[in-house]
Amino acid sequence: MTQPPPVAPSADDILEALDPEQRQVAAEPSGPMAVLAGAGTGKTRAITHRIAYGVHAGAYQPTRVLAVTFTARAAGEMRTRLRDLSVAGVQARTFHAAALRQLHYFWPQAIGGAAPELMPQKFSAVGEAAGRLGLRLDRTELRDVASEVEWAKVSLLTPESYADAARRARREPPGMDLTAMARLLEAYEEVKSARGVIDFEDVLLLTVGILQEREDVAATIRDQYRHFVVDEYQDVNALQQRLLELWLGGRSDICVVGDPAQTIYSFTGATPEHLLRFTARHRGAGTVRLVRSYRSTPQVVELANRMLTDPSGGRRHGSVQLVAQREAGPAPRLTVLDDDPTEAAWVAAEVGRLVAAGRPLSQIAVLFRTNGQSEAFESALADAGIPYLVRGGERFFSRAEVRDAIVLLRGAARTDDGSKPLPDLVEDVLGGLGWSRQQPGTAGAVRQRWESLKALVDLSARVAARGEEVRLPDLVRELDERIAAQHAPDVEGVTLASLHAAKGLEWDVVVLAGCSEGLLPIAMADGAEEVEEERRLMYVGVTRAREVLHLTWARSRAPGGRASRRPSRFLEPAAGMLGEGARSPSSSGGSRGAGTRQRRAAAPRRCKGCDAELTTAAERATGRCPDCPPTFDEATFERLRAWRLAVSRAQSVPAFVVFTDATLEAIAEAAPTAQRDLAAISGVGPRKLILYADQVIAVVGGADPDEVLDQEPSAGDQDALPDG
Structure with a gap:
């Protein structure tokens, strides 16, 4: 006997399944709406039910709805949920997938012929561009340069506008200054043109260009898609926002969903400002806050809330105050270990205890800030015979x-x-x-x-x-x-992941390791905005836990080392929950030494002329802002420039590869007389000390630049070099 087909839910049935805030999102399917959705509050449920309600209530034609998200996995999840709600025909795609489909369809009409071939990755093209400029970059530097190319393109920058924008954003491309990076951007576009290919950013850029130039194409797309939903809107960059605006064409039938507290990809050009300013751009837009956390226990939720509380007691950067809906669970636990190996061994032992108590391996995760931290935990788990999987990166x-x-x-x-x-x-x-x-x-x-x-x-x-x-x-x-x-057959295992790779995932048990200054926030986060992003990254880690949350940090790197580390500043607001191990030495009445040193290291560098904060690598190298005049000896600087030009010609490399102008200015100002003095200058690394130290010191002392070129590197002063 055949089963009757399932009965499609009514519009009222769809609303009945939602909590009050989710119902508010779904019950108003037309017009602009911004949804500020805290971690674990059911945002995907809210927006899929909004679409389903709009379809079943007759407000939408499903084929005229475009739902956009950031990963193919999230788009697939959205399609599955809509199918379960008896909704078919809605397009749920990533920005790139939607744009690529439109580009291939409209290219013959707008440009003629077939669309260019899409490069699977830009590594080789970036390498060729660097080679054309005489830049010698290793594979890791090329990967970072490729990321910088992506940032420039999604920020809608040209080679001409790149340097100023990168300086304001405090970008520091590896192995070159901003002028050289601008030249590389131009060379990269020339390489692509010669190959007849495009990259992933071009998919969006070319679609934007066609929509801007061809009103007939834009009208066709706007007629096709009348209603828009954008998930993870806090991660939208300038290029994606421009494409979205062109799809809309001045209309306002759009619902955006995101969480400012989970903005952790600003280095790729993402910004929560589009979300936070949505109501200002769309007149009459409503705002709904999803605050009921269905993922985590009240104890985990309380810790997460405390981490986003500012010193005045308010919320940071538009974040929501979560309200836990689950039953109580164990309190988050902070464990302080003596050193990194002991921390890894403790984590492995705790995981073993949890598994022995019946926790499935797949429901346990160990999270950390950098991929380089994974080795210690991989080794400790392997030594304990516990299978593991590394997510978001290679083993x-x-x-x-x-x-x-x-x-x-x-x-x-x-x-x-x-x-x-x-x-x-x-x-x-x-x-x-x-x-x-x-x-x-x-x-x-x-x-x-x-x-x-x-x-x-x-x-x-x-x-x-x-x-x-x-x-x-x-x-x-x-x-x-x-x-x-560690090359055992693939089996269910504990998840090891960086905090970035853990975004969008959840586990019953989370161990958040390395909760110390220098890792969280990472040492390179030397400005207020960078530190706040690190705070949000830790918040993401905390909110991955459903039931059990362990936090750990180690006092020193190696066994027997000096206990110079201190807990992450992000733990301080939760010290009442986590204990004294969450307090810095200064706030707990202990030794102030380590904490003072850390604060001094993290403090912004100031101009020695006017005391303004120095925001770029070049400014920090010279120790002054652009408004203050240089104090170095001009004659010394010109001799150094002449020497650099001669070296660059002899080595067939651009002059800035030897030393940037900012570094030369710093050298001229410091007037070093020994390698120890030269090594203290920003931009002078160990390799350049070996290659150029004796020549530079001689030129600073007044020697003719041409006469010092034949001078061999000296090893006589190697003991004077600092570590590294």
Whole structure:
């Protein structure tokens, strides 16, 4: 006997399934609306029911609705929920998927012929562009430059407008100054044109261009789509916003949904300002706040709320105050460990205890700020025999820099004569891959590469601590064992993920590790806006937990090291819940040393002329703002420029690759007389010290630039170099 078809829900049935705030979103399907949806408050439920109610109530034709989100997974989830609500025909797509479909359809009409081929990635084109300019960038630097290209394009910048905008945004592209990056943007476009291809940003840019130039095409699309829903609206960048405005064509039948407190992708051009200013742009727009958290226990929700409370007791940046709907659970627990290896071992032991108590592996996650932190937790879980999965990145031992490092270590193990301590020998070997103790000043792939190599150096120190007889072959055997243990068949496992990769996911149990200054917020976050984004990132981590939340931090990096770390400043508002381990030494009456040093390091740099905050790398290098006149000796600066030009010609590289103008100004102002003085100047790294120190010091002292070119690098002052 065949089953009768399911009965489609009525419009009233759809509203009946919602809470009061969600019902307010769904029951007014026409006109502009902004939905501020806190973490776990059912925003996808609200907007899919809004669409379903509009269709079943006769306000929408489903084929004239375009629902836009940011990931294919989220778009698929939206389509599934609409199908369950008996709604078919709604287009639920990402911005890029919707634009690409329109581009292919309208290209023959608007341009003629077939649309250009889409590059799967821009790495090789960026590499070719760099080569045309004589820039020598390694693979990690090229990845970061590719990210900078994306930022420029989604910010609607041209090569001419890039430098000023990047300076205001405090962008620091790796391996070059802003002028060089602007040249690379131009060269990159030339490479694409020669290849006859486009990149993912071009999909949006070209669609925008066609809609702006061809009113007939714009009219066709606007006739097709009358109603719009945009999810994760806090992540919209300038280019996506422009495309959305062209789709709308001045109409206001749009519902946007987002959470300002979960804006964590500003480095890609995302900004919550479009969400926060929505009602100002759309007259008569309503605002609904979804505050009922169905995901997390009251204890987790309370911690999340405290993290977003500003010093005056208000909410930060338009965030909502969550109200927990679940039954009570265990209180979040903060555990302070002595060092990083002990922290990783504690986490593995706690995970083992949870699994033994019946928690499924798939419902446990270990979250951290940087991908470089994953190695310690991978190793500790592997040692404990606990399967794990790395989300949002390669397994540690699959990373290119780690594979290259192990090859070098295996080769060096054959000739290890025991004359150097193991950690020192490992640092020497990894120096061939560009390792230095000095942390890179930029985020992205360069930072991740450095973190990976640092993890190997740290591992060598732990292995060396087993005894004086431990040598490099022992470390290689240790690495081989770890590689073998972590390439077991794919099974259900604990999730390891960075906080960025964890966005949009949730687990019953979350361990948020590394909750200390320098990691959360990360050390590179040296401005108020960057620090606030780090706060939001930690908030995202906390709100991934449904029931159990552990937070951890370690007092020092290595066993036996000085306990110089302090807890993340973001824990301070929750110290009443988490205990004294959440308080900085100064606020708890203890030693002020570490905390004072951290605050001094995090304080913004000031102009030595007018005390204004220095916002760009060039300003920080010279120590003055653009409004204050230079105080260096002009003759010294001109000699340095002449020397730099001669070096760049001899090495066939652009002059700025040797030193930027800002660094030359800083050198002229400091007038260094020894390598120690030169090493203290921003922009003078270990490699440039080795290559140029003696020549620069001679030129500063008055030597003729041409006469010092044949001077060989000296190793006589190596002991004067700082770490790294």
